[in-house]
Ligand SMILES: NC(=O)c1ccc[n+]([C@@H]2O[C@H](COP(=O)([O-])OP(=O)(O)OC[C@H]3O[C@@H](n4cnc5c(N)ncnc54)[C@H](O)[C@@H]3O)[C@@H](O)[C@H]2O)c1
């Protein structure tokens with residue numbers, strides 16, 4: 555069995571690629587970083603370190619790699635013969651991957667290949683569906699019809715904290731022990747891909763929203779408030795009582811939404827939240843707030859982890875006071891090394907809080923959430 559995985563980065567090597575390899579696939583990573591591709595191709599294996607009390611090491615074998623920038627033809631041929639395709643490149647990078655993926659799928663269809671599933675493992679709602687739209691946007695109507703009947707793009711939710719790497723070995727990757735990979739079986743074509751550790755569900759919405767609005771909302775709040783208070787890591791931030799208290803309030807708010815919207819049992823949800831707090835506090839993890847807060851413009855999107863739950867709560871008559879603090883802290887995120895953080899501050903300087911929320915999330919300046927966020931933004935500026 556052959557798997558093609560776009561993105562040999564943290565989650566690519568430390569989670570998706572590892573699970574595929576352990577399920578018996580030969581994994582062909584596709585990346586644009588020449589040093590990474592060369593190292594994988596040369597060594598054909600790497601090691602995962604589990605950041606837990608036991609400090610376990612896991613070998614990942616039977617891997618190879620291709621450079622999509624310099625070897626597009628080989629990538630196309632490999633996709634044409636693959637049994638599954640996955641991505642973990644980042645939501646904004648999917649559009650760069652789509653043309654090559656479209657060429658690979660076209661080649662497969664020309665050769666009369668069978669059904670194939672393409673699973674985007676990105677932190678976003680509807681990642682595979684977006685990838686399908688981008689791929690079919692490159693195709694003729696006839697090709698689109700063939701893709702519709704043979705190529706599945708099941709949406710997925712992936713959860714494993716893979717922090718910035720401290721390893722000196724380019725390929726070794728440190729990960730938390732926990733993982734969860736949920737795939738919507740309604741989007742699958744042909745047989746369900748056999749991947750150990752994947753849970754297939756009928757309808758992904760409850761799972762992806764629970765993950766994004768708990769793990770990633772909580773993470774973002776710790777990162778942005780922590781950064782504002784001068785902390786370098788999520789672990790330092792969450793140890794501050796004021797951050798911890800805001801996080802508790804934020805999780806109460808998103809929990810209220812998730813329980814009402816998807817019918818989760820409140821006790822089960824409290825347990826889920828407790829486990830996530832425990833994961834964030836993992837003493838073996840050192841996860842910089844700059845990684846967790848990266849790309850603030852993406853994270854301030856209308857359906858994303860902060861505004862998404864806040865707006866849905868307001869639609870239900872609930873005031874998201876703690877989420878408003880998280881949004882305000884996100885607007886204060888400054889990091890010269892992060893192009894989106896630089897752009898965010900440029901927008902804020904020119905347009906102010908209301909203008910920025912309009913430009914970034916299409917939120918009307920009259921929306922009541924804008925006033926709340928503005929007040930919180932001012933208070934944070936005064937150190938309150
Ligand atoms: N790190 C985590 O804890 C975690 C957990 C769950 C989900 N995710 C999601 O996984 C995705 C990847 O995150 P990450 O932390 O692994 O990031 P990363 O930066 O470590 O990895 C991304 C990889 O994609 C490669 N890449 C960039 N452009 C490419 C292109 N055009 N073609 C092929 N490869 C390309 C990069 O070179 C890099 O190796 C994101 O959507 C993220 O939200 C991350």
Ligand SMILES: O=P(O)(O)OC[C@@H](O)[C@@H](O)[C@H](O)[C@H](O)CO
Pocket residue numbers: 677712713714715716769770773774845846847848849
């Ligand atoms: O990857 P992002 O930038 O969407 O979000 C940063 C972190 O919250 C994220 O990578 C988590 O570590 C991950 O989603 C845990 O499963």
